[in-house]
Amino acid sequence: MTGGTGGIGAAVVKQLVQDGASVIGLARSDNSAARLRANGASVYPGDLRAPESWVARAAACDALIHTGATFSDDMGRVDRQSMLALKQAAKHRKQPLKVVYTGGIWLFPGTGAVQTITEKTPFAPLPAFRFMTETIRTLSHGTDLNLTVVHPALACSRDSGPIADMTRALKAGEPFTTRARPDTMWPLVEIGDLAALYALALKQSRFRLSLIASSISGISVGHLASHISARHGQPLEIVTEDAPRNTAPDTDWSAGYALSQTVDTTHARRVTGWQPDHSTVEDLVVALSK
Template structure:
């Protein structure tokens, strides 16, 4: 299968490309810069220059492919606090890809996040793949993607939790480590008993491949290895690795301590992947979050 990937040079894309190549697929990766193009080529994929704002280019690439995996997201806008424009660009890109694939029965695998589940009001139990919502941040794009199943696209969406591994240079864990070093302590909100789900990058990459190859149309999938790690345990692992103390953070200090992650650090987000594991015959096999942080590669 000839597969077009957006976000090909990113954290997850850098694991998805070799996963696909090892399975015998041909990969074309979108690259918006010379450095991204070099990274994609080094992984063994064909390079297609462009970005998320080149909607015509995205559509052309989708038409030329046998399947599409959409990983790109304007994380720089999200980091700057402009969630609305990041979400709008994601929805526009999905519309371009989906329109190009309409009526072809080709697979289109998109990306969302598990953090949206508690933010949409699901509390007191782990979130599941069956949880769906009328609209909201990133939910609009997720719903548009699932809706393509009615228009001849074998669409599916992978909801990602915190993704970690030695490939992770700019994700949530490096950000939390950076904050901790700047603050002189590794912080956790309140008692730190709110839970974050997590998955190893390469386990997530395998699920993307499985979704591309066989996910039923209109499927929501959870790439979750650790169902819910207490945030205090994450902070303690970071403290051990960085050699700094760990302590609680008062609600009024959250924005100062956690910067652009302040809206997320207090979220209690236990998430199940039971449906995904059974449907896709997918089982996470690589180290969990705390073991991975304790391995030391994040602190080099």
């Protein structure tokens, strides 16, 4: 696992350990190592920026799940170099290495370009995430890797994601400030459900597979806010903010919140047997609103 202490990665580690898997987490600090061990994983020291220190070990495993990202100016270069190094290391295997790569819903266009996004919808990535589409193409080429790409919708947990952010704003008596408008559509997925899909993706025998990980096909920001308001008995105001003037498009990680998207949620369920526990907005809000 790369990124095993991040929001998605930590949930995936817990799911895999619960399923009985032996998980090795890449850790570049003592703090990360301690968090991985606390979740039941063993640790291999290494840094995404220095793939030569860990790709041989990763290529010797049954599979690699890549959820790591630096979210720095060089994120694309680091991601591409680490995955190229992994692909090179995997050439020495007798069987293709199973790789589960994390893409994202923001690699796809907004609703203005297509009515409903499916796994067959051509990529139209935001500038900050364009590197992912290039890396996916590289990983898909050849027979060294058995590749599954998981494209998470907006992941929601008690501590992070749109529902947690809205709830914090409401309890603080403040408006919810976002790049979205009230009519912007957001596809959503609960973090535990997302982790369950990653675990199922490991078991798939298809050589090339793309999965949109969304249990809620799309809900307007205004509608989501009204659900949270009703849950807590307080009104929540939505304030739409402009893109920051001092942020270049290539590092504007939050631009995706302005995208209005509706997705088809059936493919991942049909192919993997995924059955998310939180398939309605009501389920999500009740489960995650503190």
